[in-house]
Amino acid sequence: MRYICSVCGYIYDEAREKQAFSELPDSWKCPVCKAAKGAFAPEEKANPPKAAVAPAPAAIPAAPKGEVLEQLSIGALSALCSNLARGCEKQYKEEEAALFRTLADYFAAVTPTAPQKDIDGLAALLQNDLEQGYPAVKAAADATGDRGTKRICTWGEKVTNMLNSLISQYRQEGEALLAETEVWVCTVCGFIYIGANPPQLCPVCKVPAWKFDKIEGREQA
Numbered sequence: 001m002r003y004i005c006s007v008c009g010y011i012y013d014e015a016r017e018k019q020a021f022s023e024l025p026d027s028w029k030c031p032v033c034k035a036a037k038g039a040f041a042p043e044e045k046a047n048p049p050k051a052a053v054a055p056a057p058a059a060i061p062a063a064p065k066g067e068v069l070e071q072l073s074i075g076a077l078s079a080l081c082s083n084l085a086r087g088c089e090k091q092y093k094e095e096e097a098a099l100f101r102t103l104a105d106y107f108a109a110v111t112p113t114a115p116q117k118d119i120d121g122l123a124a125l126l127q128n129d130l131e132q133g134y135p136a137v138k139a140a141a142d143a144t145g146d147r148g149t150k151r152i153c154t155w156g157e158k159v160t161n162m163l164n165s166l167i168s169q170y171r172q173e174g175e176a177l178l179a180e181t182e183v184w185v186c187t188v189c190g191f192i193y194i195g196a197n198p199p200q201l202c203p204v205c206k207v208p209a210w211k212f213d214k215i216e217g218r219e220q221a
């Protein structure tokens, strides 16, 4: 019998693990996203028939030309320039990549500290992304047939659900969750992993371990 994590899709295969799922202690967690044992369901029940498609949210009005960048925060500009630098690297445009990196570093240095640094504020932001942000972007991508953006939404929703799972674990365990371990972030999709070493393959976007960065210098609570 196989059991699937409803948060990240990890499969616990009893035959491979040589242990029945029911024998695992209640404190057992998903090795990928740290979701509780209760988040797992037997494989045949894990994929219920799809419910009727929810109505798409109202289309996002197109921003007038020239005003798009004005709507971005400084932090978002830094992320945008960083992504553009990576895009240039992939196309072997080293000079352009260096320029975008310089811009990204500049915007990162002048980004004001986020006003909500507490865990409730972070959870609220994630919930807002899941309830409004992703549905709106997906509807816009559907309307224009933008497959790249739809794929990014699929990754982003998965990563956001896994972050929610980590946050609920953190609420229960506090700093013990992060003691004597490392925190890794996938530089491609943003998946965050807690463990001594990064996973061999990102469970969300399937890139190899070397695409993970270790998060250094975390502020102590």
Ligand SMILES: [Fe+2]
Residues within 6 Å of the ligand: 186, 187, 188, 189, 190, 191, 202, 203, 204, 205, 206, 207
């Ligand atoms: Fe990834």
